Amino acid sequence: MKNAEIPETTESIGKIPVGELLPQKGKFVMIDKLNYLDETRVSSSLTVKKNNIFLDGDLFSEPGIVENIAQTAAARMGYIGKYIDNSGVRIGFIGEIKNLAVNRCPRVGEKLTTTIEIVNELFSTLLVHTETRVDDDLIASGSMKIAMTDIESAE
């Protein structure tokens, strides 16, 4: 991926339906929109709704938080594939998670903002450091490795 060609984006990126950037579909989509993207960072937001599949009662469970983080990174790769290097939106997987601390589970109605910093990008593997917050409250932080495949996402 040619990082040098990634322009800094702000408002316009939030208007792209995230379904176009992700291989995950339907109820498994765990971000509402991207907020920001540049060469080294990407940020997404998600408001927890009552019908979210990751709810435990009215709490958004830890696996849901992890999926939100993974999809924030995936949406960045999808954006680059779709709009920058024309490689398309491809299926990716979590390869590794390290030292991920979860402080609490967000409640229905709360809005998560996940901010990812790219630590390393090598071939089809992205190593990121991530922080998820509700307002100023740190919900989760840690490191994750995402591996991209050659399999194109279904439309």
Place this chain on the structure above:
Amino acid sequence: MKLKDDFFSVIETSPDKKDYLVSLNPRHEIYSDHFPGNPVTPGVCIIQMIKELASLYTGRKLFMRHASKIRYFKVINPTEHERINVSLDIVPGENECRVAATVSSNDDTFARLSLDFGYTVVIR
């Protein structure tokens, strides 16, 4: 989210409740979205499965407060691998338990997880 008896079922449990033979349900609705035409067991659902099985062992509801290390080696296609083995190495403490888990089949190791869980509400 509760996956047991829906997304997966426990077929066999070892007497010490540390080794499980689990069947996956390839018809679960999650697979139509993850991914359309290419069903793969989501890595986060493996985390949830470990949490639910560790909860059977401890008899308590658990909250994953820390994932020291999770590695996914190979994806699980639920139509190819309807049955998988989950083995747990659990160190229960007063306020938390540490779980080292391996998810495998006869030929493959799919994932290894080192997780710390806090106890929340006791399951009634």
